[in-house]
Amino acid sequence: MLLEVRDLRKVFKGRFVAVDGVSFSVPTGGSLAVVGESGSGKTTCARIITGLEKATSGTVTIEGERRASTVQMVFQDPYQSLDRRQTVTSCLTEVLAHHTTLDRAGRAARSAELLNLVGLDERHGPALPRALSGGQRQRVAIARALAADPKLLVLDEAVAALDVSIQAQILNLLVDARAATGVAYLFITHDLSVVQHVCEDVVVMHRGRVVESGTVAEVLSAPSDPYTRKLIGSVPRPGWVPTREVNRVC
Amino acid sequence: MAAAVVCVLVVLLALLAPWITPHDPTAVDPLNAYAPFTGDHPLGTDDLGRDLLSRLMAGARTSLAGPLIVVLAAGTAGTALAVTAAWFGGWFDAAVSRLLDILFAFPGLVLAITVAAIFGAGFTAPVVALSLAFVPMIARVMRAAALRERNLPYIEALRVQGFSGWHICLRHLLPNLAPLLVVQAAIGFGYAMIDLASISFLGLGLQPPASDWGLMIANGQPSILAGFPQQSIEAAVAVVITVVAFTVVAERLAERFGGGVR
Amino acid sequence: MTMLEFDHLRVEINGRPILRDVTLSVAAGEAVGLVGESGSGKSMTVKSVLRLLPPGARATGTVRFGDTDVHTLDGAGLRRMRSQDVAMVFQDPRATVNPVRTIGDFLTEVLRDQGVSRSDARTRAAGLLADVGVDHVARRLRQRPHELSGGLLQRVVIAAALATSPKLILADEPTTALDVTTQEEVVAILNERRREHGSALLFISHDLELAAAVCDRIAVMYAGEIVEILPADRLHEDARHPYTQALLRSRPGTVAPGERLATVPGSPQSAFDAPAGCVFADRCPQAAGLCRDVRPALLPIDSGLAACHLLPRETPSVA
Numbered sequence: 001m002l003l004e005v006r007d008l009r010k011v012f013k014g015r016f017v018a019v020d021g022v023s024f025s026v027p028t029g030g031s032l033a034v035v036g037e038s039g040s041g042k043t044t045c046a047r048i049i050t051g052l053e054k055a056t057s058g059t060v061t062i063e064g065e066r067r068a069s070t071v072q073m074v075f076q077d078p079y080q081s082l083d084r085r086q087t088v089t090s091c092l093t094e095v096l097a098h099h100t101t102l103d104r105a106g107r108a109a110r111s112a113e114l115l116n117l118v119g120l121d122e123r124h125g126p127a128l129p130r131a132l133s134g135g136q137r138q139r140v141a142i143a144r145a146l147a148a149d150p151k152l153l154v155l156d157e158a159v160a161a162l163d164v165s166i167q168a169q170i171l172n173l174l175v176d177a178r179a180a181t182g183v184a185y186l187f188i189t190h191d192l193s194v195v196q197h198v199c200e201d202v203v204v205m206h207r208g209r210v211v212e213s214g215t216v217a218e219v220l221s222a223p224s225d226p227y228t229r230k231l232i233g234s235v236p237r238p239g240w241v242p243t244r245e246v247n248r249v250c
Numbered sequence: 251m252a253a254a255v256v257c258v259l260v261v262l263l264a265l266l267a268p269w270i271t272p273h274d275p276t277a278v279d280p281l282n283a284y285a286p287f288t289g290d291h292p293l294g295t296d297d298l299g300r301d302l303l304s305r306l307m308a309g310a311r312t313s314l315a316g317p318l319i320v321v322l323a324a325g326t327a328g329t330a331l332a333v334t335a336a337w338f339g340g341w342f343d344a345a346v347s348r349l350l351d352i353l354f355a356f357p358g359l360v361l362a363i364t365v366a367a368i369f370g371a372g373f374t375a376p377v378v379a380l381s382l383a384f385v386p387m388i389a390r391v392m393r394a395a396a397l398r399e400r401n402l403p404y405i406e407a408l409r410v411q412g413f414s415g416w417h418i419c420l421r422h423l424l425p426n427l428a429p430l431l432v433v434q435a436a437i438g439f440g441y442a443m444i445d446l447a448s449i450s451f452l453g454l455g456l457q458p459p460a461s462d463w464g465l466m467i468a469n470g471q472p473s474i475l476a477g478f479p480q481q482s483i484e485a486a487v488a489v490v491i492t493v494v495a496f497t498v499v500a501e502r503l504a505e506r507f508g509g510g511v512r
Numbered sequence: 513m514t515m516l517e518f519d520h521l522r523v524e525i526n527g528r529p530i531l532r533d534v535t536l537s538v539a540a541g542e543a544v545g546l547v548g549e550s551g552s553g554k555s556m557t558v559k560s561v562l563r564l565l566p567p568g569a570r571a572t573g574t575v576r577f578g579d580t581d582v583h584t585l586d587g588a589g590l591r592r593m594r595s596q597d598v599a600m601v602f603q604d605p606r607a608t609v610n611p612v613r614t615i616g617d618f619l620t621e622v623l624r625d626q627g628v629s630r631s632d633a634r635t636r637a638a639g640l641l642a643d644v645g646v647d648h649v650a651r652r653l654r655q656r657p658h659e660l661s662g663g664l665l666q667r668v669v670i671a672a673a674l675a676t677s678p679k680l681i682l683a684d685e686p687t688t689a690l691d692v693t694t695q696e697e698v699v700a701i702l703n704e705r706r707r708e709h710g711s712a713l714l715f716i717s718h719d720l721e722l723a724a725a726v727c728d729r730i731a732v733m734y735a736g737e738i739v740e741i742l743p744a745d746r747l748h749e750d751a752r753h754p755y756t757q758a759l760l761r762s763r764p765g766t767v768a769p770g771e772r773l774a775t776v777p778g779s780p781q782s783a784f785d786a787p788a789g790c791v792f793a794d795r796c797p798q799a800a801g802l803c804r805d806v807r808p809a810l811l812p813i814d815s816g817l818a819a820c821h822l823l824p825r826e827t828p829s830v831a
Contacts, residue, residue, distance in 0.1 A: 073406075083422050163550055
């Protein structure tokens with residue numbers, strides 16, 4: 001296993017339990033979705049795995065040599081996750097200079113390759129983020145994360161803020177990028193329908209706990225947990241009729 | 251636009267003063283005291299017959315250098331304090347904030363006057379004291395902006411990339427705060443100029459025969475009673491025009507940069 | 513009977529078009545979904561009903577509510593329309609409710625304004641909350657917005673919107689900020705209450721499936737124009753415009769796992785950036801020469817209307 005998360009627990013301010021005994025694992029080159037709604041603790045898990053937050057207890061083990069670039073992350077908001085003063089090329093070469101021993105020419109060549117991989121080209125190199133659309137910015141963010149040559153990419157609601165047609169482009173791109181680089185994905189999302197395109201395995205989180213896990217095909221076609229069933233049932237689809245619960249649970 | 255032109259002109263005059271003053275600003279000519287406005291003395295002369303235009307131009311040097319040093323020193327110290335406080339957060343940030351609040355409550359001008367009275371009048375003591383007094387003013391604004399900036403996802407993205415705090419602060423945080431710092435410095439410049447002129451006026455700044463503008467206003471006082479107010483008025487007008495010009499430029503910059511955060 | 517009608521509505525802000533040509537009607541009691549991506553002008557269309565356009569905006573064409581042209585209303589008429597006849601529900605309930613006043617104050621304010629007595633207003637407010645599925649009503653009335661979750665607060669906003677039994681409800685992405693399970697509840701409530709009051713609904717969404725579940729008809733917008741209108745229950749069968757089809761195909765739930773999603777090249781355009789002919793021509797995979805230069809009219813096809821040169825027309829008709 002590339003990533004092993006065991007009994008992860010996170011308590012904020014000594015009271016609020018955001019993550020409560022969560023375990024899951026991602027195989028090398030695999031793709032795991034962590035699905036849940038706001039307050040489920042999925043984002044806290046992601047932040048602990050990327051080192052942005054410290055767990056109260058539990059372990060996160062990453063296979064092989066531990067280097068800063070092993071785990072990388074793509075954030076939800078493509079408008080704020082890039083430095084507004086930094087050009088696309090400078091953003092990529094900065095990462096390359098930090099994580100690789102490439103010389104100037106090597107970095108330039110590699111950043112052109114990365115742009116190509118995410119469906120951008122050299123014309124976008126000198127552009128500042130404000131000259132790019134949301135989808136293009138998210139492509140830059142993905143290229144930046146891949147520049148460090150990570151083994152695991154954590155995608156925190158990375159397509160949630162995008163328009164439907166752009167979301168489809170980015171989902172396809174993520175599939176291609178995994179095939180091209182062999183990177184594993186940890187896909188944090190609230191949207192079950194997005195999961196089946198990028199992931200093989202899924203864990204469903206609710207109020208800090210894992211309520212169901214398995215392969216995407218199993219969980220989506222035959223959910224066993226009532227919450228998972230409710231979540232799947234809430235996704236608008238052809239012939240869907242929204243209903244309100246009688247017992248008025250929020 | 252006009253304000254920016256005035257700023258540039260004043261700075262140029264100050265820089266070039268030693269070479270372009272029509273007369274020696276300290277040359278006494280008692281026979282020519284209180285000369286009217288003529289081609290030779292466009293702004294007249296003072297009680298000792300010194301050319302007022304030359305004295306204003308020469309005085310511009312110290313009158314601008316003082317606030318410039320204050321703003322540079324307070325800007326550097328204030329921003330450094332603000333960024334470290336925002337970056338580390340927690341008790342360090344809380345301690346810095348409280349300290350700034352306390353310093354902020356203490357009027358800068360009074361502090362500067364006290365220091366000048368203790369350590370002796372001159373250029374250095376008031377400028378150093380005022381620099382200290384301006385740190386909380388700049389640091390408070392910069393800390394709020396740095397905190398906002400620090401919480402933007404791109405900073406987290408850089409942390410996940412494994413960049414050091416130094417690298418992120420110097421290469422990303424500071425450049426993004428720079429526009430706001432320029433605005434703050436321009437506003438501070440106006441305040442510092444008035445404060446330093448006040449100190450000079452009280453006799454705690456530069457001493458005669460220097461021609462600092464605040465000092466010129468003070469030295470012109472006896473002549474007002476004699477019916478020749480031009481020295482005080484001209485020096486006061488110089489202060490007002492410069493302060494207004496810098497403040498207007500600061501406002502325009504603030505509008506353009508929108509406080510530094512989009 | 514037509515409750516709301518846009519007739520060749522065009523809105524420009526400082527000379528830049530935001531809406532190019534919007535023609536759409538909503539019948540009394542009918543629910544129409546206005547679907548499009550960012551920049552398509554769907555929010556601006558709704559705002560033009562209440563004349564809530566930003567400064568510098570200039571609208572031509574007409575927006576009729578009942579039989580009054582909205583642009584001719586005076587201050588009093590406009591206020592009457594805003595306060596009684598038309599209700600609006602926004603995306604972010606927190607931005608809509610005064611954060612320092614209680615939920616009770618918020619709900620009774622409208623009723624008190626119409627001369628309902630204080631105690632009656634309290635009772636009615638409690639009833640309204642119960643109707644939208646809010647529990648512990650007495651306590652909720654005393655609470656302030658920050659003490660309620662987003663889903664609860666949006667129900668409160670819907671309760672307030674329905675308090676005056678408006679003839680028309682304008683809902684601008686009312687569930688976008690909510691979780692999916694909460695979205696289902698809120699949409700169900702909105703739907704149920706609307707039918708009870710017989711109000712018409714103009715429902716804005718970026719989600720075709722959601723709009724189809726709530727509405728009778730769907731209007732698809734792109735770059736300031738409506739490109740297709742069709743019955744909600746025929747959405748998947750009868751969608752004929754390339755843009756609508758692209759939207760339907762790009763939704764991840766609609767194709768088998770592992771298959772590639774159909775994508776539209778480029779990114780959503782605004783009315784200002786779109787080509788002079790068909791607004792979608794720049795991104796359309798089938799665009800031909802005619803598409804870029806000549807504006808297609810919204811013409812009947814199958815069960816709906818579509819604006820596309822490439823569709824076969826049964827009888828050559830003139831718009």
